[in-house]
Amino acid sequence: MNILTICGSIRTDSTTASALAVASESASGAGANVRTLQLGTLDLPFCDGRNDERSYGGDTTQFIDAVEWADGLLIGSPNYHGSLTGVLKNALDLLGPDAIRDKLVGLIATARGEAGAMNTLNHTRHICRWMNGWVIPAEVSIPRAQDAFAPDGTVRDAELAVQLRALGTELVRYAQLIRG
Numbered sequence: 061m062n063i064l065t066i067c068g069s070i071r072t073d074s075t076t077a078s079a080l081a082v083a084s085e086s087a088s089g090a091g092a093n094v095r096t097l098q099l100g101t102l103d104l105p106f107c108d109g110r111n112d113e114r115s116y117g118g119d120t121t122q123f124i125d126a127v128e129w130a131d132g133l134l135i136g137s138p139n140y141h142g143s144l145t146g147v148l149k150n151a152l153d154l155l156g157p158d159a160i161r162d163k164l165v166g167l168i169a170t171a172r173g174e175a176g177a178m179n180t181l182n183h184t185r186h187i188c189r190w191m192n193g194w195v196i197p198a199e200v201s202i203p204r205a206q207d208a209f210a211p212d213g214t215v216r217d218a219e220l221a222v223q224l225r226a227l228g229t230e231l232v233r234y235a236q237l238i239r240g
């Protein structure tokens with residue numbers, strides 16, 4: 061079972077990346093091979109709507125291959141003005157229409173405010189379903205993300221840690237079900 065982690069924040073010390081790390085460690089503990097993609101280190105051009113996504117150049121082929129390798133995706137994004145980040149949306153737009161068909165998707169979203177990041181989850185879920193991915197019911201919205209993690213990336217709140225770990229194990233479980 062191969063799980064690919066994609067973080068929509070390219071910020072150093074990203075809280076979304078910290079959250080994804082907890083979930084992916086849990087997926088790894090459940091038997092998955094986990095690979096993490098740093099969108100900030102990839103040379104990904106803007107999507108221009110062409111049909112042959114592999115012709116974009118840069119690291120686009122590497123990105124498409126990594127998604128193809130995965131049975132499941134762990135995707136995280138900060139709330140940017142009530143939605144997902146442009147970096148993540150562009151990366152998803154660079155994938156072909158069938159790139160995540162039949163793949164399982166687990167979602168995490170972070171926000172600075174008390175209201176959390178439900179709209180970010182809603183929008184990302186909608187996009188992934190539109191792309192024929194199977195978004196699992198477990199998903200985690202993290203309000204006040206700036207306070208949620210210690211400097212070493214560990215989760216301060218025990219309940220949040222449980223939710224993030226459950227997301228990782230549930231993703232592996234559903235991926236096994238759909239592959240079986």
Ligand SMILES: Cc1cc2nc3c(=O)[nH]c(=O)nc-3n(C[C@H](O)[C@H](O)[C@H](O)COP(=O)(O)O)c2cc1C
Nearest residue numbers: 069074075076138139140141142170171172173205
């Ligand atoms: C352009 C931009 C827009 C943002 N919009 C919101 C927002 O609407 N609501 C909110 O609670 N936080 C908002 N934030 C804050 C981020 O969602 C929050 O700091 C998040 O935890 C950052 O994730 P990161 O640590 O992974 O980079 C915004 C941040 C940026 C840079």
